[in-house]
Amino acid sequence: MAKWNRDADTQGAIKIADKHSTAVAYVWPGDVPKVKTYCGKRQKPDGYYRYPQGRGAVGRAIKAYFEDVQAIEKTKADYKNRKDAEADQVEVGGIYYTSWGYDQTNIDYYQVVGRTAKMVKYIAIGKSIYDTDCPAQDICVPDHMIKGKEIHTAKINGNGWRISSFEFARAWNGEPNKQTARGYGH
Numbered sequence: 275m276a277k278w279n280r281d282a283d284t285q286g287a288i289k290i291a292d293k294h295s296t297a298v299a300y301v302w303p304g305d306v307p308k309v310k311t312y313c314g315k316r317q318k319p320d321g322y323y324r325y326p327q328g329r330g331a332v333g334r335a336i337k338a339y340f341e342d343v344q345a346i347e348k349t350k351a352d353y354k355n356r357k358d359a360e361a362d363q364v365e366v367g368g369i370y371y372t373s374w375g376y377d378q379t380n381i382d383y384y385q386v387v388g389r390t391a392k393m394v395k396y397i398a399i400g401k402s403i404y405d406t407d408c409p410a411q412d413i414c415v416p417d418h419m420i421k422g423k424e425i426h427t428a429k430i431n432g433n434g435w436r437i438s439s440f441e442f443a444r445a446w447n448g449e450p451n452k453q454t455a456r457g458y459g460h
Contacts, residue, residue, distance in 0.1 A: 283319075284310060290336060297343035299336045307332045311339050360433040363445070364394055369416050370434060370443040371451060378454035383416035384443055387425060394430050396443070398422050404450075410458040413450045 287300035287310070295313075302308040306326050310319040321339070325331045368386045373379055381401065388395035400419040403412045428435040434443045 292340040292343065295340060295343045295347050297340050299339065301332060301336075303329075309335060311336070313343050357432050363433055364389060364430055364435075369399075369446040370396065371416070371446045372437055372441040372443050373451065373453075374441045375454065378458070379452065381414050381451045381453040382441070383446065384437075385416075385418070389430070392430055393427055394435050395425050395427050396435075397425050403453075405455070406452075408455075410455050412453050412455045414453055415450050416446065 284300040287302050290299045290301060292298070296315075298312045300310045300312075306324050307329060308322070308324050309332055311321045313320055323335065325335065364386060366386050366389060370384045370386065372382045372384075374382075383399045383401050384396045385399050386394055386396050398421040400417045400421050401414045402417045403414045406413055426437075428437065428443075431442075433445060436442050
């Protein structure tokens with residue numbers, strides 16, 4: 275199967291590039307103008323349309339496409355900037371927790387021992403468990419006792435990181451966490 279070639283596919287067309295995004299439109303003028311639109315480095319077109327209504331319809335369609343691409347690229351840039359700002363909040367010495375379990379809730383605590391721009395090094399720490407008035411529920415808080423000697427590394431994702439397929443570490447806010455009591459699922 276031959277690979278799609280954007281340059282060969284747009285020969286003879288007038289190229290119109292948006293100054294504020296990566297959007298490009300190729301126009302074949304004539305009695306019934308045709309337009310192919312591309313965004314970024316894509317080789318396949320986002321759209322390929324014929325405009326029997328004439329040049330005015332072509333201009334409106336290209337303008338609308340460029341505005342849509344600008345909005346999408348702005349949203350992506352804002353999201354990336356927000357994620358980067360959240361990642362900057364992960365600090366060495368910070369306490370993080372995971373809440374996980376099937377038919378039960380388990381809480382685990384971790385402490386950040388190092389980090390780079392995009393990675394975090396953390397170690398598992400223990401927890402103190404207190405009974406509550408509800409026999410099926412315990413209150414727990416981190417006790418800062420190191421549980422193991424192994425230092426783990428993970429990629430920072432927003433304001434935390436993924437520990438496993440079912441655990442995402444979030445910053446601990448200082449409030450006690452609730453978990454399922456022993457004998458009720460543990």
